[in-house]
Amino acid sequence: MPVVPNAGDPNQRRCYGVCLEEHERSHIDDVNRANPGICRGKPRGTQIMPSTSIQLTDSEVRAFEVTVQCLRRRLDEDARDGGCCEAYILDAWNYYQDILEQYRFEQSRNRRRRR
Protein backbone atom coordinates (compact mmCIF):
# COMPACT_ATOMS: atom_id res chain seq x y z
CA MET A 1 0.00 0.00 0.00
CA PRO A 2 1.38 3.43 -0.87
CA VAL A 3 2.72 5.32 2.10
CA VAL A 4 1.70 8.92 2.75
CA PRO A 5 4.50 11.13 4.06
CA ASN A 6 4.03 11.28 7.80
CA ALA A 7 3.21 14.49 9.55
CA GLY A 8 6.25 14.18 11.82
CA ASP A 9 5.92 17.63 13.37
CA PRO A 10 3.67 17.63 16.47
CA ASN A 11 1.78 20.69 15.13
CA GLN A 12 1.12 18.95 11.83
CA ARG A 13 -0.07 15.87 13.69
CA ARG A 14 -2.34 17.90 15.94
CA CYS A 15 -3.70 20.08 13.13
CA TYR A 16 -4.45 17.50 10.44
CA GLY A 17 -3.07 14.08 11.42
CA VAL A 18 -6.63 12.77 11.25
CA CYS A 19 -6.68 13.53 7.50
CA LEU A 20 -3.70 11.24 6.90
CA GLU A 21 -5.48 8.50 8.82
CA GLU A 22 -8.58 9.02 6.67
CA HIS A 23 -6.36 8.72 3.57
CA GLU A 24 -5.06 5.32 4.68
CA ARG A 25 -8.57 4.27 5.71
CA SER A 26 -9.72 4.98 2.14
CA HIS A 27 -7.05 2.57 0.81
CA ILE A 28 -8.13 -0.07 3.31
CA ASP A 29 -11.75 0.33 2.17
CA ASP A 30 -10.64 -0.05 -1.49
CA VAL A 31 -8.71 -3.23 -0.68
CA ASN A 32 -11.62 -4.74 1.26
CA ARG A 33 -14.11 -3.82 -1.46
CA ALA A 34 -11.96 -5.45 -4.18
CA ASN A 35 -10.95 -8.47 -2.08
CA PRO A 36 -13.36 -9.11 0.79
CA GLY A 37 -11.64 -10.90 3.68
CA ILE A 38 -8.13 -10.50 2.24
CA CYS A 39 -6.69 -9.45 5.61
CA ARG A 40 -8.32 -12.26 7.61
CA GLY A 41 -5.76 -14.46 9.39
CA LYS A 42 -2.79 -12.40 8.15
CA PRO A 43 -0.22 -11.02 10.59
CA ARG A 44 -0.69 -7.43 11.68
CA GLY A 45 1.14 -5.04 9.34
CA THR A 46 0.96 -7.27 6.25
CA GLN A 47 1.36 -5.07 3.17
CA ILE A 48 -1.22 -5.27 0.39
CA MET A 49 0.02 -4.19 -3.05
CA PRO A 50 -2.24 -3.09 -5.91
CA SER A 51 -2.21 -5.48 -8.89
CA THR A 52 -1.88 -2.78 -11.54
CA SER A 53 -0.71 0.81 -11.78
CA ILE A 54 -4.26 1.71 -12.85
CA GLN A 55 -5.61 0.25 -9.61
CA LEU A 56 -2.96 2.20 -7.69
CA THR A 57 -3.78 5.46 -9.43
CA ASP A 58 -7.54 5.07 -8.93
CA SER A 59 -7.04 4.29 -5.25
CA GLU A 60 -4.73 7.30 -4.77
CA VAL A 61 -7.19 9.67 -6.47
CA ARG A 62 -9.93 8.53 -4.10
CA ALA A 63 -7.62 8.67 -1.05
CA PHE A 64 -6.27 12.16 -1.84
CA GLU A 65 -9.81 13.41 -2.46
CA VAL A 66 -10.58 12.20 1.06
CA THR A 67 -7.46 13.98 2.36
CA VAL A 68 -8.32 17.29 0.70
CA GLN A 69 -11.97 17.16 1.86
CA CYS A 70 -10.76 16.41 5.38
CA LEU A 71 -8.35 19.38 5.29
CA ARG A 72 -11.23 21.62 4.18
CA ARG A 73 -13.27 20.40 7.16
CA ARG A 74 -10.32 20.86 9.55
CA LEU A 75 -9.92 24.44 8.30
CA ASP A 76 -13.54 25.20 9.28
CA GLU A 77 -13.18 23.45 12.64
CA ASP A 78 -9.92 25.28 13.31
CA ALA A 79 -11.46 28.66 12.45
CA ARG A 80 -14.10 28.04 15.14
CA ASP A 81 -11.33 27.02 17.59
CA GLY A 82 -9.32 30.22 17.10
CA GLY A 83 -7.39 29.52 13.89
CA CYS A 84 -4.10 28.30 15.43
CA CYS A 85 -3.75 25.58 12.77
CA GLU A 86 -4.60 27.69 9.73
CA ALA A 87 -1.04 28.02 8.33
CA TYR A 88 -0.29 24.32 8.83
CA ILE A 89 -3.55 23.21 7.22
CA LEU A 90 -3.16 25.55 4.24
CA ASP A 91 0.40 24.28 3.63
CA ALA A 92 -0.88 20.72 3.72
CA TRP A 93 -3.81 21.61 1.50
CA ASN A 94 -1.51 23.05 -1.20
CA TYR A 95 0.78 20.07 -0.91
CA TYR A 96 -1.92 17.39 -1.15
CA GLN A 97 -3.98 19.26 -3.75
CA ASP A 98 -0.88 19.19 -6.03
CA ILE A 99 -0.46 15.47 -5.54
CA LEU A 100 -4.18 14.92 -6.20
CA GLU A 101 -3.90 16.84 -9.49
CA GLN A 102 -0.92 14.70 -10.53
CA TYR A 103 -2.85 11.49 -9.87
CA ARG A 104 -5.93 12.85 -11.68
CA PHE A 105 -3.74 13.63 -14.68
CA GLU A 106 -2.30 10.13 -14.60
CA GLN A 107 -5.82 8.70 -14.27
CA SER A 108 -7.05 10.55 -17.36
CA ARG A 109 -3.99 9.31 -19.28
CA ASN A 110 -4.76 5.73 -18.19
CA ARG A 111 -8.38 6.14 -19.36
CA ARG A 112 -7.28 7.33 -22.79
CA ARG A 113 -4.84 4.43 -23.09
CA ARG A 114 -7.52 1.90 -22.17
CA ARG A 115 -9.77 2.96 -25.05
Ligand SMILES: [Zn+2]
Ligand atom coordinates in the same frame (compact mmCIF):
# COMPACT_ATOMS: atom_id res chain seq x y z
ZN1 LIG B 1 -2.20 6.77 -0.63
